[in-house]
Amino acid sequence: MMSLIRVLPEDIINRIAAGEVVENPASVVKELVENSLDAQSSQIRVEIFAGGQQLIRIIDNGVGMGQDDAILSLERHATSKIRKFDDLFTLESMGFRGEALAAIASVSKMSITTALENSIGTQIEVEGGKILRVSPSARKKGTTIEVRSLFYNVPARKKFQKSSAINGAEVLRLITTFSLAYPHIAFELFHNDELVFSTSDTSKDDFKNALESRVCTILGEEVTSSSYFVDFTEDGYVLKGYIGNPLSTRHNRSGQYLFVHQRAVVSPLISYAVRDGFGTRLAEQRHPIYVIHLEIPKALIDVNVHPQKKEVRFRDENIMKQKVEKAIKQALGQKETSFIQRPIADIDFTAFSSFPGKSLSSNYIISSKPEVMSPQQTQFVLPRAQMQVVGLYKNYLFIEGASVADRISLPDRPNLSDVLIIVDLAAAFAQVLFTSLFTDSEKIGVQALLLPLSLQFSEIDASIVENHSKLFEELGIFLHATSKNSYMIDKAPALLEMDELSPLVYEIVDELRSFGKATSISQERKREIAMRASLSAKTHKRSFTQEEAVELFEKLLTTDSPYHCPQGKPTITGVYPHDIAESFFRRKKS
Template identity: 30%
Template sequence: MVIRLLDSNLINKIAAGEVIEGPVSVVKELIENSLDAGATNIHIEIVEGGKSLIKVKDNGLGMGPRDIVLCVEKHATSKIKDVTDLFNINTLGFRGEALASIASVSNLRITSRTNDFLYGNFIEVEDGVIKVKKEVSSTVGTIIEVTNLFFNTPARKKYLENILNEAKKITDLVIRYALINPGKYFRLLHNGNPVLNSPAVRDKLGNILNIYGKDIAKELIPVFYEKNGIKIAGYTSKSSLTRADKTQQSFYVNGRYIQSSILSHALHDAYGTLLFSHRFPVAILSLTIDPAKIDVNVHPTKKEIRFSDEKFVSEVVNEGIKDALESTLHIPEINVKGATQTKFAEVGTLKQTVAEKFRVDSFAQRVLESITSEVEDEKMPSLKILGLVHNCYILAENEDGFCIIDQHAAEERVNYELFHEQYASGYIRSQQLVIPTHIELSPTDAIILRDNLPVIKKFGFDVEDFGGNSFLVRATPVIMGRQMGKGTILDMIDELNAKRVRNFEDIKDSIIARMACRKSIKQGDRIEVGYMQKLMMKLYQCENPFTCPHGRPTIITITISELERKFKRVV
C-alpha cells in the first residue's frame, strides 16, 4: 500500500463533508453569516427541501469586490486575526470554512454590495472555482444561492433524507434562530409557500407568540438568574405544558444555538417530580458566559460546545430553573371542617348481567352498560369487588385469593382494543363539533400535520387547513363516550417526531395506544362500584387482558397460599 498526497480538490470535498452534512447545514452557515453581518431582515427560500435550491437574502453589511472573491477561499475570514482570537470568539462564524465548503460541493452564486459602493458584485462558483465575476445593480446586503447540492459527491447526495424531512429540519433550524433574535425579521418559503413569517418584535416572548402560538406562550414562565459571571435568561414551561420529546427545547450560549445534553439534563432535573415519566418541558434558554470559558471549536458544525466547568454551568441552569418554578408554585388551602372519613365502596359481586341497574355518573358508564350482556363463564372469573385503594387500585376477591387491578391500565387496554378494532374496520366513531376548534402549531408541526391531513381522517378527525400554521378541527373521534381533543393531535405529532417517520399510519399502534391512554380514567379518579364491575367485564373480553398497551400489568393476583406463607401460617 502506497501513501499518497491528496490533491486540493479532493481535500476540499473531504473537509466540506465535515462542515456540510446536508441542506440544513448550508442554511445554518448562511444564517450565521447574515447575523454576523448585522442583518435585520433574513429571507430564506428553499425548493424540494433544499435539494434543488437554497437562497438566503439579507440586508447586512455586504461585501465589496475584493471580499466577495476571498470569501470562497479556504480559511478566509474577517472574524479572527490570530490564535488568541480562537479563545475569545464573539461571532457565530469564525473559521472561514463555510462558503468555501459549500462552493466545493454545489453550484454557488453570490451577489453582494456594501454601503461604500453604488454597485454590487456577482460571482458564480462551480466545483470550488470562480467561473463568472461581474458588477451588478443590487441593494446593500448579500444574496447567496446554492443549487445542485452534492452534485459531485453522489454518495453524500444518495443519503439525503426525503424532501419533507429535509424541509422539517431546515424549518426547525430557522425557528431556533428566530426565537433568540426578536429584533430581526425571519421569513422562510418552501416551494414558494410561506412556512415561517417571524417579524421583528420587541422581546423574545413576542417571538415565541408568533412562532409557537398563544397556547404555548401563555404557559411559559420567565427565567432570569445570574451567578459568578454566568447569566441565564429566557422562558420555561409550567409543569402543565410538556411534550413527549425535546424538540421544543432550545439552548443558546452567547447567542449561538447549540445542542447540549448537559443543559438538557440540568433543565429536566430541576423539575423533579413535577414531570410525568417521559415528558419534557418546553424551554427557550440563553446563557451568557465569558467566551474564554467555552470552546466552540470542538465540532465541525459547531452545534456542540465544551464548557471549562461543566458541573458549575449545570448547577447554575438547575438553580435558575428551580428559582423560576418556585415563583409559580403555591400550596392550596384545605378545608378540614368538610373532611369526612373515607368509606369503602359498596361491596358487589361481578358475576351479573349488564342489564342490571347500577348508579351511573357519566356518559362513559352508560356506554359501558350498553356494550355487552353476560360475559362467558369460562372467560370471566367470579370476582367480588371489595373497594378502591387510593382512587387507583381496585380490590377484588376470587376463589383462589384476591386481585389488585390498576384502573388506568385496565381501561387503557379496553380502549386500545376497542379503538384498534374500529380502525381495522375502517370506521371510527366520531362527532362533529358545534363550534370548530382552532389550533395553531409551530411551523415544523404544521408541516407534519399538513402532510398527514388525508391520513388523520382514518383516526376519526376532520381537520381543515386554515392557512399559515393554523388548522380547524371540525370533528374528533369518540371512544368510550369520551371525545378526543386537540391534545390528541399534538400527541400524534409528538409520536411521529419521536419515531422519526413521515406518516401517521406507520405508527398507528403507538398512536392508538396514546389515544387510549389519554381518554382512560386516571389515578385519582374515583369510580363507582358499578363502573368497576363493567370495567372488569370488558377487560376480560380483551384478547390480552393482562397488560396495558405499554406493557404494564393490569392485574396482579395473590393466592391464599401466598398469603398463608407470608403470614407464616404454613411452612
C-alpha cells in the same frame, strides 16, 4: 520505489470536508444563515425547492463582501473570525473555521452575489468547487447565495437523502430555532415558492416582548399565555427566557430550546437543572417547555466540544446547575398562585353496589358469596364468562383466576384455578387505545362531544393540522378551523375523556412535525403516532370506576396482544396464595 503515501488533490480534500459540514439541505441552510448572522443582517430570507435538493437560496441585507473577499471566502480555512489561537476561546460569531462555503461549493453548483454599501457588486459562479466566472453585478448591500443540485457529484450521498417533505421540515425546524435565538431579526422561509414561515417585526421591541412574540408564533398562544418570564442575573451569569406552566408539558424534550450566547446547543446538564428547578410541580415522565437564553463569562465555557458546535462544556458544572435551578425557582415563585396542581385521589378497596349516575348493567348479578378482602364487599359476575371481580385498588383490577381461566393464559401461571389475576389498567388502556387508533375510524367508536373542545396552535402547528386533517379523522378526531390558528374538536374516540383529548392532539402534532407537508402517512408512521398517543395516555393519571375497569378488561381481551401494552410492559399478571403468604414470612405447609 514509488511512494505509497501521497497528498490528496484539493478537490478531494474539499469533498471529504463536505462530508462533515454538509449532511443534508438543512446543514447547508444552517451554515449559510450563520454567515448571514455574522454579517450583521437584520433580515434573512430562505428559499428552498424540493426540500433543498434542487435549490437553496439565502438572501440577506448584511454588510456584504468586496470582490477579493468574496473570492477568498471560497478557500478552505479562509475566515474573518480568527486572528490568533486565543480567539477560539472568546468567539462571538457563529462560525469560525472557514470551511463551510468551500465545502458546500465542492458538492454543488453555487453562485454568490454580494455587494458592500455604495459599491458595485460581485457575482461568482462555482461548480464542484471550481470557480467558472467572476463578474460585476448590480445589488444593494448584502449577499445572495444560491446552491443548486446539491450532491450532484456525490451520488452515494445523494442516494441516501431523505424525502423533500422531511428535508423541508428539518429546514423549517432550523429556521424557527434561529428565530428564537435572534428575536430581533426578521426571518422568512419559502418552500416551492410558498411562504411557510415568517416573523413579525420586532426590531424595536425590548428583548422580553420580542422573544414573547417569537414564542407565541412557534409554540402557540396557549403555551405563551400561561408561561413565566425568567430574568436572572448573578455573578456574571445571565439567564433570560420563558418557561412553560408546570401543567403544560410534553412527553419528550421537543419543546425545549437552549441558547448559549445565542447559539442553539444541547446540554443534558441544563435540561436536568431546569427540571430540578420545577421540582415536584412536574408529573412523572413529563418534560417542561422552555426557551432559555444563557450568557456567562466566555472564559467559563468551551464551545469547541462538538464539530458542529451543538454542545458546550462548562468549566464549573455544579455552579452552572445551581444558577439555573435558582433562576427557575425564582420565576415560578413569583407566580406560584397562578396554577393549581390537581391531586389524583386514591381509590381504596371498596364495594360497588351501584355507580354514580350510571345503573349497573343487567349483565351483572350479585354473588351471595362473601369475599375475604372485605366483609361488606359485593362481588360481580358476568354470566357469559362467569367472571368474578374481587375488587379495585387504585388503577389495578383484581379478578378470580378460575372465572377467566377459559379466556386468558399466563405462561408462568399454567393453572389459574387458585390464582388472583391483576390487571394494570393504565397499561390496558394504552393497549386498547393503540389498537383503536391503529384501525379504521369506523372501528374506533367515535362520539360527538357535548361541548366541543377549542384548541390553539402556533402558525406552524396549525398548518400541520390542516395538512393532516384526514389522518386525524382516521384516528377518530374530527377538527375544523374556527379562526386563524384555532380549531374546534366536534367528535373524538369514545375511549378518551375530555382532559385527555387536548394533550393527545398536541402529542400527535408534535410527531407530525417530522413529516413536513406530506399529506399521506404510511402505516408504519401511523403506527408510530398511535404508539406515541398510547404512551401519552398511559402516563396520564386516569382513574377508573369498577364498572369502567371491567369494560376496559373486556376490550383488552379483544385486542391482538392483550398481555402487553404497546411499550412491551405486561397488562395482566397473577399471584398464587403462597406468593402472598411469603410476603408475611410464612408458607403453606405441604
